[in-house]
Every structure is written in C-alpha cells, then in structure tokens.
Amino acid sequence: MIVVERLTKSFGDRRVLRGVDLTQARGETVVFIGPSGCGKSTFLRCLNQLETHDSGRITIGDLTLEGGRTVSREQQRELRLRAGMVFQQFHLFLHQTAVENVMEGPLHVLGKPRAEAEAIARDLLSKVGLAGHSDHLPSQLSGGQQQRVAIARALAMKPEVLLLDEPTSALDPELRDEVRQVLNQLADEGLTMLLVTHDMQLARQIADRVVFLDGGVIAEQGTPAEVFGAPRQARTREFLERVH
Amino acid sequence: MNRLARRWPLALAAALSWLAVAAALADTLTEVRSRGELRYGNDAEGGAPYIFHDPAQPEQLRGFEVEFADALAAKLGVKARFVQNNWDMLLPALGDPEKFDLVIAALERTPENQTKVALSRPYFAFGQQLVVRRTTTNVTTLADLRGRRVGVLSASASHRLAESAGTEARVYQDNVNYFSDLEVGRLDAVLTDSPIAAENLKSRPQLRMAGEPFEPGHYAVALRPGDTNLLAAVNGAITALTLDGTLQRIYERYGLWNAGQETLAAWQPPADAGPAKRRTAWTEWRTYLPLLLRASVTTLWVTCAGMVLAVVWGLCLALLRLYGVAPLRWLAIAYIEVFRGTPLLLQIYFIYFGLAQQLGLKLSAGLAAVLSLGLNYAANEAENYRAGIQAVPKGQSEAALALGMSQWLALRRVILPQGLRISLPSVTNDFIAMFKDSSIVSVIALVELTKEYQIRALDTGDYLGLGAMTAGIYFAISYVASLGAGWLERRLHRDRR
Numbered sequence: 001m002i003v004v005e006r007l008t009k010s011f012g013d014r015r016v017l018r019g020v021d022l023t024q025a026r027g028e029t030v031v032f033i034g035p036s037g038c039g040k041s042t043f044l045r046c047l048n049q050l051e052t053h054d055s056g057r058i059t060i061g062d063l064t065l066e067g068g069r070t071v072s073r074e075q076q077r078e079l080r081l082r083a084g085m086v087f088q089q090f091h092l093f094l095h096q097t098a099v100e101n102v103m104e105g106p107l108h109v110l111g112k113p114r115a116e117a118e119a120i121a122r123d124l125l126s127k128v129g130l131a132g133h134s135d136h137l138p139s140q141l142s143g144g145q146q147q148r149v150a151i152a153r154a155l156a157m158k159p160e161v162l163l164l165d166e167p168t169s170a171l172d173p174e175l176r177d178e179v180r181q182v183l184n185q186l187a188d189e190g191l192t193m194l195l196v197t198h199d200m201q202l203a204r205q206i207a208d209r210v211v212f213l214d215g216g217v218i219a220e221q222g223t224p225a226e227v228f229g230a231p232r233q234a235r236t237r238e239f240l241e242r243v244h
Numbered sequence: 245m246n247r248l249a250r251r252w253p254l255a256l257a258a259a260l261s262w263l264a265v266a267a268a269l270a271d272t273l274t275e276v277r278s279r280g281e282l283r284y285g286n287d288a289e290g291g292a293p294y295i296f297h298d299p300a301q302p303e304q305l306r307g308f309e310v311e312f313a314d315a316l317a318a319k320l321g322v323k324a325r326f327v328q329n330n331w332d333m334l335l336p337a338l339g340d341p342e343k344f345d346l347v348i349a350a351l352e353r354t355p356e357n358q359t360k361v362a363l364s365r366p367y368f369a370f371g372q373q374l375v376v377r378r379t380t381t382n383v384t385t386l387a388d389l390r391g392r393r394v395g396v397l398s399a400s401a402s403h404r405l406a407e408s409a410g411t412e413a414r415v416y417q418d419n420v421n422y423f424s425d426l427e428v429g430r431l432d433a434v435l436t437d438s439p440i441a442a443e444n445l446k447s448r449p450q451l452r453m454a455g456e457p458f459e460p461g462h463y464a465v466a467l468r469p470g471d472t473n474l475l476a477a478v479n480g481a482i483t484a485l486t487l488d489g490t491l492q493r494i495y496e497r498y499g500l501w502n503a504g505q506e507t508l509a510a511w512q513p514p515a516d517a518g519p520a521k522r523r524t525a526w527t528e529w530r531t532y533l534p535l536l537l538r539a540s541v542t543t544l545w546v547t548c549a550g551m552v553l554a555v556v557w558g559l560c561l562a563l564l565r566l567y568g569v570a571p572l573r574w575l576a577i578a579y580i581e582v583f584r585g586t587p588l589l590l591q592i593y594f595i596y597f598g599l600a601q602q603l604g605l606k607l608s609a610g611l612a613a614v615l616s617l618g619l620n621y622a623a624n625e626a627e628n629y630r631a632g633i634q635a636v637p638k639g640q641s642e643a644a645l646a647l648g649m650s651q652w653l654a655l656r657r658v659i660l661p662q663g664l665r666i667s668l669p670s671v672t673n674d675f676i677a678m679f680k681d682s683s684i685v686s687v688i689a690l691v692e693l694t695k696e697y698q699i700r701a702l703d704t705g706d707y708l709g710l711g712a713m714t715a716g717i718y719f720a721i722s723y724v725a726s727l728g729a730g731w732l733e734r735r736l737h738r739d740r741r
Contacts, residue, residue, distance in 0.1 A: 080645065081648040157647060
C-alpha cells in the first residue's frame with residue numbers, strides 16, 4: 001500500500017512537483033506517462049529518496065516520511081528497503097558478474113549468508129531468463145539482458161513496491177520485448193509496480209491504472225482503456241497524438 | 245678530372261687535422277697571460293676557513309684559498325677569477341677548457357687523484373682530526389671507533405681511513421651536516437681535515453677534538469694533464485710564495501700556520517711509482533657490479549616501504565578530501581597542496597635535519613627516507629584516487645544507495661573497487677617514478693644506488709662506465725616493475741574486457 005499526499009519538489013526556482021496525490025493498492029500496477037519535464041521521473045526518485053521532497057508525505061507500508069529537513073539517512077534507507085529501483089540506464093555494478101550484482105543486496109545489506117544470497121540470485125536470474133548468463137560481466141551482456149539483471153537485483157531485496165524509471169527507453173526496439181515480457185509476468189504474479197515510461201505499448205500491456213502527469217500535477221487518470229481510448233482532457237489527447 | 249681536383253679532399257683533411265693538433269697544443273699558460281686572468285674552479289659552499297662569503301659583505305669572497313689564488317695569480321702576472329662549480333664535479337669539469345684553467349679547492353694530493361689530473365706541489369699541509377661530543381670518553385684514535393658510526397666526507401682521505409679502520413663510515417656530501425648529526429647523536433664521531441674541525445668547533449660548544457691530528461696530507465692545485473707549461477709555472481709560483489713568506493702571512497690570518505706548514509718549503513715529490521693503473525667499471529666489474537647491486541637493494545626497499553605508506557595514507561587523504569567533514573577536508577586539501585607544491589628535497593631536509601634539531605626527533609636515515617618519499621607521494625596518490633573515484637559514473641552510487649546501502653557501504657563495495665581500478669595505472673607509474681626519485685635520499689647519508697655510484701665514480705673518475713652500469717640496473721628494475729604493473733592491470737580490469 002502506497003499513499004502519497006500533496007508531494008512538492010522544486011529545483012531552485014523551478015517547481016517540478018506541485019502537489020501530487022496517489023494511493024496505490026497492493027498488487028496494483030500504476031504507469032505514469034506525460035511529456036518530458038512533467039516531473040514523472042522526479043516523482044519516482046522522491047519515492048526512493050534519491051531526491052528529497054520539499055513538503056508532503058510519503059507512506060510505503062508502515063513507514064511515513066514527512067517532507068522537509070527532518071528526514072534522516074536511516075529513514076531514507078528504510079524507505080529504500082521497501083521500494084526497489086530499476087533505472088533507465090540499468091546501472092549494474094560494472095565490476096561484478098550478473099550473479100554478484102543480484103547477490104550484493106541480500107549479502108551485504110540484509111546480511112544473509114553467502115549460500116542463501118547466491119541461491120536467491122540464481123533463482124531470480126532464471127526467473128528473468130538469464131540462468132545461463134550468471135557469470136557474465138555487464139559488459140558482456142546486451143542492454144535487454146542488463147535490464148533484466150537489474151530487475152532481478154531489485155527483486156532480490158523483496159521490496160513492497162518496484163519502481164521502474166523508463167525501463168525500456170535505453171533499449172533498441174528489438175530488445176524491448178524481452179523486458180516487457182518479464183514485467184508482464186511480474187504484474188501477473190501480483191507484484192506492486194510503479195512505472196514511468198514513454199513506451200505506450202508497455203503501458204497498455206501491464207497498467208492497471210494510467211496516470212497522466214503534466215506541469216507537476218496529475219491531469220488525468222484511469223484504466224488504460226479510459227485514458228488511451230477516451231481521454232477527457234485536451235492536453236492528454238495532444239500528448240497521446242504526439243507519441244503515437 | 246685533373247689530379248689536383250682529385251687531391252684536394254686529401255689536402256683539406258690534412259689542413260683540418262693540423263688545425264686540430266695546433267688547437268690541442270695551444271698552451272693554457274699562454275692563454276692565461278694573454279687573457280690577463282687565471283680562472284680557478286672552487287665551490288663557495290666549501291665554507292670557512294677555505295672559501296666563504298663575508299657575512300658583513302655577502303658579495304665578497306673570503307678564505308685562505310681565495311687569498312692563495314690571488315697571490316698565485318699575482319706571481320704569474322695576472323688576476324685571479326673565481327668560477328663556481330659543485331665540489332663533487334670539479335675534476336670532471338676541469339676537462340672542459342671553456343670553464344676554468346685549474347682547480348684550487350682543498351684537493352688532496354693522493355695517488356687516486358694523480359691518475360685523473362696533474363697535481364702541483366702542495367700549498368697546504370693538514371692532518372686528520374677526530375671530533376666527538378664532549379660527553380664521549382675513551383676515544384683518542386680511530387681504532388677506538390671500530391664498528392661505530394663515523395661521519396666522513398664523500399671520497400675523501402677520511403672516508404678511506406674510516407673504512408679501512410673497520411668503523412661504520414657514514415658518507416656526507418658537505419662539511420657541515422655531519423657535525424649536526426654528531427651533536428644530535430646520529431654519529432659517534434666525525435673524521436675530517438684539521439682546518440675544518442678547528443673552524444666548526446668554534447660554533448659548536450658540545451663538540452671537542454679527540455686526540456692529535458694524524459695521517460698528514462697535502463692540498464695541491466689540479467690542472468689538465470697536458471698543461472705542462474702551466475704546471476711548471478704554478479709550481480714555481482708556489483715555491484716562491486712559500487719562500488717569500490706570503491703563504492705564512494695568509495695562513496696566520498686564519499690561525500692555520502703550524503709546524504706542518506713549515507715543512508712545505510722542503511717538500512719533494514715522492515719517488516714515481518710509475519703511472520697508477522686507472523680503474524674503470526669494465527676492467528673491474530667484479531668489484532663494482534656487486535657493490536652497485538647491493539646498493540640497489542636499499543633503493544628497492546626504500547621505494548617499496550615508501551610506496552606502501554603513500555598508498556595507504558593517500559587513500560585516507562583522498563577519502564577525507566572527498567567525504568570528510570569540513571575541518572578535516574580542509575586539512576587534507578592543505579596537506580595535498582603543500583606536499584605537492586614544495587620540493588621533495590626540501591621535505592627530506594626538513595624531516596631528517598629539521599625534526600632532529602628542533603624537536604629532538606632523531607630518525608634514522610632509512611626511516612627518514614621512507615617517511616619523506618611516502619608522505620610526499622601520498623599527496624600524488626590521493627589525487628590519483630580522487631580522479632579515479634570521480635570517474636565512476638554517478639549511476640553506480642545511486643544504484644548502490646537504492647539497494648539500501650549506507651554511504652560507507654556503497655563506497656566500500658561499489659565506488660572504491662571501481663575507482664581504484666581506474667587509478668591503478670597512475671599508481672603503478674608513480675611506483676616507478678618513486679623508484680627513480682629515491683636517488684634524492686642520497687643527501688641524507690643513506691647509501692642507495694645513486695649514492696654508491698657517486699662514491700665509486702669519484703674514486704675512479706669513471707663516470708661514464710659506472711654511470712652506464714648504474715643506469716642499466718635502474719632500467720632493468722623499472723622495466724620488470726612496469727611488466728608486473730601491466731600484468732596486474734590486465735588481471736584487475738576484467739570488467740573492461
């Protein structure tokens with residue numbers, strides 16, 4: 001269960017988020033769309049505290065973070081343990097093999113024994129279809145393979161929600177499908193996911209709910225059929241026409 | 245083609261070789277007279293009473309050798325002109341006629357020196373004097389110092405005597421620092437020429453002379469071996485100066501006239517033992533190669549220990565500079581800038597002599613060398629690490645933090661392993677650079693490879709052969725080190741395959 005209330009964030013004079021509210025149920029997949037610079041990536045990074053919010057309240061599970069100066073590093077860490085993150089550029093640890101990347105969190109953050117961490121990692125790698133690539137370094141993997149390892153790395157921490165920032169945008173079109181399939185499967189299994197994407201095909205496939213963010217506020221939201229099929233707002237229609 | 249045309253190259257060659265022979269025969273004495281000036285080489289750092297700058301008039305040179313040179317030139321009907329040259333390199337520099345005509349610089353009349361240059365009759369007599377601390381007892385002769393530390397001037401008669409008497413000879417480049425080291429207790433005694441001892445004890449109340457001067461020796465003027473006319477003129481002038489009382493008047497002004505000087509007038513050249521065989525690196529490589537190799541072990545351990553210190557301390561500095569709280573960060577920046585912005589040589593003097601004088605911190609030469617090199621290179625290593633750490637993409641630390649790592653864990657597990665790999669080539673380069681820079685520590689009486697080379701080259705005059713041998717050792721070790729560095733980089737850079 002995620003509850004976000006009146007979230008704001010500015011970079012200097014630029015107000016990027018002007019009061020965003022969101023309630024997301026366990027098992028729900030929410031997809032944020034919107035024009036570049038609308039604040040959707042910043043919203044996601046606030047949920048993981050890679051950016052600190054100016055005001056408003058973020059609740060994930062039993063942990064609530066009030067915006068402002070009161071957020072401690074320990075609280076940020078607690079929030080990150082609940083919200084796993086997948087980046088547009090994967091950001092796999094370049095000096096570690098696929099299996100080492102996935103083991104890293106369970107082993108060194110959660111303090112699990114090495115054998116257990118490795119079992120978790122190998123299990124997750126086979127789940128994303130990369131059992132045969134465990135001992136490859138990131139430089140030996142394609143972009144799609146790297147992104148699937150990155151998803152496994154985030155899942156290894158058993159987060160309450162998986163945050164994905166443009167997970168297919170850095171990939172060649174023919175590599176996007178392998179990542180979409182993995183995300184689809186995770187959605188079917190009931191994982192709570194919050195995505196930011198320009199990939200409308202992905203949004204249609206996996207979203208329970210689509211949120212259109214514009215100018216730092218939510219302009220419109222609904223099921224994929226509602227938002228893509230019959231957008232109520234003129235700016236939503238304009239945006240959808242441009243990306244199609 | 246006529247015969248003349250065919251012969252003219254031959255004629256030209258003959259003319260040229262005649263010119264060359266004539267130039268070689270051109271007499272330095274004639275040149276000195278037509279120039280009206282006798283140029284003599286000496287080192288103004290020699291110090292009182294030999295040659296020194298007048299404290300009241302720093303432009304003015306004083307000393308008994310300066311006055312002797314003036315008197316000698318006057319006898320030849322010309323003026324004397326002083327030419328500054330590093331004492332160690334005076335004899336090699338004499339080979340260049342452009343620099344000076346002869347050397348007047350407390351040069352001892354020894355068989356070794358006679359193989360290298362022509363020597364005049366003596367103009368000064370001296371003895372070897374032992375100097376100890378006032379608190380030292382039971383030392384009156386060199387034999388009392390067997391196995392103990394005795395400071396001597398590099399390649400001097402004292403050096404040979406101290407070595408053959410079985411003492412542990414510590415070699416210095418100048419006549420001042422061994423007295424300082426004796427005062428602070430790094431040495432048990434100093435063996436030096438009597439005038440040096442007399443002069444320096446004036447300002448060092450903690451030291452005293454032990455026993456009488458022994459092993460009499462002479463200073464002579466050094467000339468180029470071919471300059472027989474100039475040599476004869478110089479010998480004649482010295483005899484005249486001895487007989488007419490000029491030398492006595494000069495030496496009395498410096499309190500140096502004694503029974504030894506009175507024997508100068510009657511001096512006769514010793515029976516010629518035939519030309520001494522010149523020793524070179526190649527004819528006696530069995531002697532010199534092991535000496536140099538043994539010294540290279542010192543160079544290696546100083547470098548390795550210095551590098552360990554530089555690597556560890558440099559990492560601390562880099563982390564403080566990047567992540568430290570404000571006052572610590574400033575201190576790290578200040579340290580790095582100061583150590584990078586001042587000469588290594590100065591730092592060595594500061595650590596070895598400065599700390600001992602001001603704080604009583606008497607580091608051994610080896611420890612001071614390791615400390616100086618390590619502390620200096622730590623500043624470079626810190627900047628290497630900083631560059632490496634900053635070259636790690638920002639996404640790497642975001643990904644680590646997003647996994648729930650603390651800053652420290654992210655640094656340890658993700659940033660440092662990648663950043664240090666990026667800086668590895670600079671660090672291995674610095675190892676090789678430090679290996680060569682370690683030659684600078686020869687200034688603090690540590691006999692490493694370059695110092696051993698200096699000592700043996702001064703002994704034999706074979707700068708070229710011994711230099712090639714020494715350079716060969718440096719190169720061989722550097723090359724092996726760079727091969728090792730390449731292998732290490734290939735192993736560690738597996739993510740770059």
